[in-house]
Amino acid sequence: MPARFKMSRKGVGQLLRSPMMQAEMLRRADVIKGVAESIAPVGGPDDPHPGQYKASFHTSSTARGGRRRDRATAAVWNSAPYARWVEYGTEKVTAHHVLLRAARAGGR
Numbered sequence: 001m002p003a004r005f006k007m008s009r010k011g012v013g014q015l016l017r018s019p020m021m022q023a024e025m026l027r028r029a030d031v032i033k034g035v036a037e038s039i040a041p042v043g044g045p046d047d048p049h050p051g052q053y054k055a056s057f058h059t060s061s062t063a064r065g066g067r068r069r070d071r072a073t074a075a076v077w078n079s080a081p082y083a084r085w086v087e088y089g090t091e092k093v094t095a096h097h098v099l100l101r102a103a104r105a106g107g108r
Helices: 009-016 019-039 083-088 098-106
Strands: 057-065 071-078
Touching (some): 019 071, 019 098, 071 083, 083 098
Antiparallel strands (some): 057 071
16 A cells, blocks of 8 residues: 655645755855855955945744745854945946855855
8 A cells, every 4th residue: 555645734834944954045045145255356555345235144034934934044144344346246347146156056
């Protein structure tokens, strides 16, 4: 006789919000943060804040994330005031896409 499986939506919800899942999401975010720090531009000797961007990466996690607040999530962000321009570029500076490249390379 073949095995039978009946899914419990409540059980799946508990799994998605579990401390185990939250820890795994944070682990993946920390890997992405490490990759981002390794590829982050530092700036030259004439830069007023050399290394500030590289030192400004952070991670956080929550058990109530996602669009419907029903699962564990984690986030990686940069708090440098000019992080947006490093990531996306301007008309004079090319985009570095640090977080995009880090997420593609390190999210496993």
